[in-house]
Amino acid sequence: MREVAILGIGQTKFGELWDRSFREIGIEAGFQALVDAKLGSGDLGALYLGNMASGSLIAQEHIAPLILDYSGLGGRHLEAMRVEAGSASGALALHSGWLAVASGAHDFVVVGGAEKLTDVPDVVANRIIGSTADHEWEEVFGATLPALWAMMARRHMNDFGTTRSDLASVAVHAHEMGSKNPNAHYRNRINLDAVLNAPPVAEPLGLLDCAPFSDGAAAVVLGPLERARKFTDTPIRIAASQVACDTMALQHRRELTTLDSTVVAAKRAFAQARRAPADVRVAEIHDAYTISALLAMEDLGFVAKGTAGPAFAEGLYGLGGKLTVNSSGGLKAQGRPFGAVGVAQAVELVRQLRGEAGERQVQGATVGLAHDVGGTGATSVVHLLERVN
Amino acid sequence: MREVAILGIGQTKFGELWDRSFREIGIEAGFQALVDAKLGSGDLGALYLGNMASGSLIAQEHIAPLILDYSGLGGRHLEAMRVEAGSASGALALHSGWLAVASGAHDFVVVGGAEKLTDVPDVVANRIIGSTADHEWEEVFGATLPALWAMMARRHMNDFGTTRSDLASVAVHAHEMGSKNPNAHYRNRINLDAVLNAPPVAEPLGLLDCAPFSDGAAAVVLGPLERARKFTDTPIRIAASQVACDTMALQHRRELTTLDSTVVAAKRAFAQARRAPADVRVAEIHDAYTISALLAMEDLGFVAKGTAGPAFAEGLYGLGGKLTVNSSGGLKAQGRPFGAVGVAQAVELVRQLRGEAGERQVQGATVGLAHDVGGTGATSVVHLLERVN
Numbered sequence: 001m002r003e004v005a006i007l008g009i010g011q012t013k014f015g016e017l018w019d020r021s022f023r024e025i026g027i028e029a030g031f032q033a034l035v036d037a038k039l040g041s042g043d044l045g046a047l048y049l050g051n052m053a054s055g056s057l058i059a060q061e062h063i064a065p066l067i068l069d070y071s072g073l074g075g076r077h078l079e080a081m082r083v084e085a086g087s088a089s090g091a092l093a094l095h096s097g098w099l100a101v102a103s104g105a106h107d108f109v110v111v112g113g114a115e116k117l118t119d120v121p122d123v124v125a126n127r128i129i130g131s132t133a134d135h136e137w138e139e140v141f142g143a144t145l146p147a148l149w150a151m152m153a154r155r156h157m158n159d160f161g162t163t164r165s166d167l168a169s170v171a172v173h174a175h176e177m178g179s180k181n182p183n184a185h186y187r188n189r190i191n192l193d194a195v196l197n198a199p200p201v202a203e204p205l206g207l208l209d210c211a212p213f214s215d216g217a218a219a220v221v222l223g224p225l226e227r228a229r230k231f232t233d234t235p236i237r238i239a240a241s242q243v244a245c246d247t248m249a250l251q252h253r254r255e256l257t258t259l260d261s262t263v264v265a266a267k268r269a270f271a272q273a274r275r276a277p278a279d280v281r282v283a284e285i286h287d288a289y290t291i292s293a294l295l296a297m298e299d300l301g302f303v304a305k306g307t308a309g310p311a312f313a314e315g316l317y318g319l320g321g322k323l324t325v326n327s328s329g330g331l332k333a334q335g336r337p338f339g340a341v342g343v344a345q346a347v348e349l350v351r352q353l354r355g356e357a358g359e360r361q362v363q364g365a366t367v368g369l370a371h372d373v374g375g376t377g378a379t380s381v382v383h384l385l386e387r388v389n
Numbered sequence: 390m391r392e393v394a395i396l397g398i399g400q401t402k403f404g405e406l407w408d409r410s411f412r413e414i415g416i417e418a419g420f421q422a423l424v425d426a427k428l429g430s431g432d433l434g435a436l437y438l439g440n441m442a443s444g445s446l447i448a449q450e451h452i453a454p455l456i457l458d459y460s461g462l463g464g465r466h467l468e469a470m471r472v473e474a475g476s477a478s479g480a481l482a483l484h485s486g487w488l489a490v491a492s493g494a495h496d497f498v499v500v501g502g503a504e505k506l507t508d509v510p511d512v513v514a515n516r517i518i519g520s521t522a523d524h525e526w527e528e529v530f531g532a533t534l535p536a537l538w539a540m541m542a543r544r545h546m547n548d549f550g551t552t553r554s555d556l557a558s559v560a561v562h563a564h565e566m567g568s569k570n571p572n573a574h575y576r577n578r579i580n581l582d583a584v585l586n587a588p589p590v591a592e593p594l595g596l597l598d599c600a601p602f603s604d605g606a607a608a609v610v611l612g613p614l615e616r617a618r619k620f621t622d623t624p625i626r627i628a629a630s631q632v633a634c635d636t637m638a639l640q641h642r643r644e645l646t647t648l649d650s651t652v653v654a655a656k657r658a659f660a661q662a663r664r665a666p667a668d669v670r671v672a673e674i675h676d677a678y679t680i681s682a683l684l685a686m687e688d689l690g691f692v693a694k695g696t697a698g699p700a701f702a703e704g705l706y707g708l709g710g711k712l713t714v715n716s717s718g719g720l721k722a723q724g725r726p727f728g729a730v731g732v733a734q735a736v737e738l739v740r741q742l743r744g745e746a747g748e749r750q751v752q753g754a755t756v757g758l759a760h761d762v763g764g765t766g767a768t769s770v771v772h773l774l775e776r777v778n
Binding site: 001021023046052053055056058059060061062064065066068069074075077078079080081082083084085086092095096099100102103104105127128131132133134135136139242243244245246247248249252254260261264265374375378379 | 390410412435441442444445447448449450451453454455457458463464466467468469470471472473474475481484485488489491492493494516517520521522523524525528631632633634635636637638641643649650653654763764767768
C-alpha cells in the first residue's frame, strides 16, 4: 500500500455555533484544508465524512454529497461517503480516507468531520449520544453515557485507589490547555475546587468532569506521500491507522477498567508504525469524561494500569514534559462535536508536528498519536502521525 | 490492487418483520453468508455495514460494533464501520469492503446491509426517507421523496412521450419477478389496471408505483480472488465498484430526466471492468419508483434516453430476453429495506451468476450489474460482477 500524507488542515471554532448551519461549518473546515494544502478542487477524488447523528439532530441523512454539493462540487460527481461509529466517527472517516489513498483508488481526498449538536435541547442530545451505547440493554434502563462512564470511574477508584481529586485534575489540565487554543469551546482556566464542587451528573462525575455538547467541524486533505513535497514543506505521514471494536454493553466486557478495543487498536498501530509509546511526544486522547482520559493513558500503553490518576494529578502531561496530552484542550475544553472530534485530533497533531501550534507548541515533537472512542469503547481508533524530515 | 471475490451470500426475508429486531436480522444474514462461504469467523478482519437511519428508526447509532457483538464476535476486536448514503448505503458498504480487501488491509470481510423501517408509523418513515433529499430546500417545503420523483416522471412524460401505462408496466414486471422469489416482500402478481387505479401518492405516481417500506438484511463475504477456490467452486469477481455523487436538490441538476451520478458511475464502472452494457445479462437496478427504473435503464446505457418506457411496456426485461432486469423483484416487489438494498442486489446477482436462482434463473449469465441510488440521485453506486470460469 502507498504511504499517505496529510497535506492540509482546517477547523472551525468549536462551541455553540447558533449562527451557522451544519452545511456551513462543514464547508468552512473543508475549504480551509484545501487552501492550506494549496490543492485545487479539480484534483480531488473523494470526500469521507464522519458524523454521528445528523438524522436525529438536524433531520438530514445523506450528508456526504450534501457537503460536496454546497462546496460547489456537486456537479463534479466525486465519490462521497459518510461513516459513523458514534463519537469515533471522525477517526473512522480518517481511516477510510487513508485506505482510499493507500490503496491507490484515489490520489487526493478530503476527510471531514462535522456535528451540529446544540440545535436540540440538551435532554434530546443526551438521548441521542446515549444511542451510541447499547440501546436495548443500557439506554432504555436509564443508563446514559455519563452514568456508564461513572461506573468505570467507581471501579477504577475501588481497584486502584484513584481519587476524586485525580479525576478532577484531568479537567483542570484540559482547561489549562484550552486556554491557549483560539478554537476551543472553553478557554477559561478552572481549579480543582471548581471541579470537585460542580453539580453532580453521575457520581463520582460532576458537570466539569464531562465534555460539553459542541458544534464544530474539522477537515484534512490526504494525498500520496511521494507527491506531498509538491504541496507542502512539512508533509505529515500517517504511520498507522487502526480500528478495533468490543462489545456494545459494559456488562459484557472482560472488565470495567480497561477498554480492550483501545489496547488492541494501539498494539496494532504501534506495530504498523514500528514505534513504541515512548516515541510519542504529543497525544490527543479521548477525554469525554475525566475517567476516559485515565483509561486511555493506561490502555494506550503510556503508563501502567491504575497509575494514570496520580500522573495527571502530578501535572506530568502539560507543556515541557516528556509527553504532552491534549494540547488542543481535548474534548473537555476544545469541545466535543462528536463526529468532528477524530478529525480535529489529527488537525491538532499536524499543527504540533509542523511547529505551528503557537503558545501551546510542544518542542521537538516528531511523532503524534490520536485516540478516538465511540460510545463506551465499542469502537476505538488509533492513528500515529509522523513528521517527515 | 488485488482482485476481490464474493465467497458467500446471505439474506433474510424482506417485509414487515415485526417479530424480529434489527440486531436479529443483521445477524441472520451475516451467519448465512459465513456458512455459505464455508468461512470460520476466525478468518474475518472487518465488518462494513450499510444502514440509512438506525438512529431515527430504532434509537440506536453505532450499529456496526453492535452487530459484531451480537454475532458473538464482540470479544474478537475486529474492525467495524457503518457507512451511510441514504438508500445507497448498502452499495457503499460493498464498495468499502471491496476497497479493504483490494488494498490488502484485510483478507476476509463481511459486508452487510440492514434496515428496520416498519417499527415506526409510515408518516414517520416518510419523513425519515425524505431526509435523504435536501432537508432545507426540499423536505421542509413538503417535497417528499415520491413527490420529487413524480416531478422527474412528469418531465419524462413531457419530453419523451412516456405514458402513464409505460410507468405502470415497471411495477407489473417487478411483481411478476417477485412472485418467483421466496424472500420477496410482495409475491402477488398485479396487472396494469391495478397500478393505474391505485390511490395516488404524488401524481402521476400511485401507490403501486412506489416501493414499500420493508425490514430486511443482506450480507456477503468478500476475500481475495486468488484464494477464492479454497472456499467455493464458483467465485464471483467484483469487476468494478464505482461511486458518483450529484447535487442534493433536484433544482440544481442539469436536467430532471437524467441522473448524472448514475451516468458517471456507470461509465467509470464499465471502464474499470473493460465491459460494455451489451455484456450484461442480468441487472439489479434502482426501481424505488417506477420512474426510477426508466431513468436507470437509460442512464446506465442499456437503452437510449427516453426509450425505457416502451421497452418495459413491451416486456423486454423478463426471463428469456437479452437482459433480465430485477429478477429479485427489485425494490418494488422484493422490498425496500433501505440500507440492505445494495447488498441484496449483489446477493441476487451472485445467485444468478452461480446458477442458483431457481425458477427465476437467467440462462447463461456471466456478467451482472447492480445499481443503487441514494435520495433522488445525489449518490449512485454501480457494481459489475463476473463469474470466474
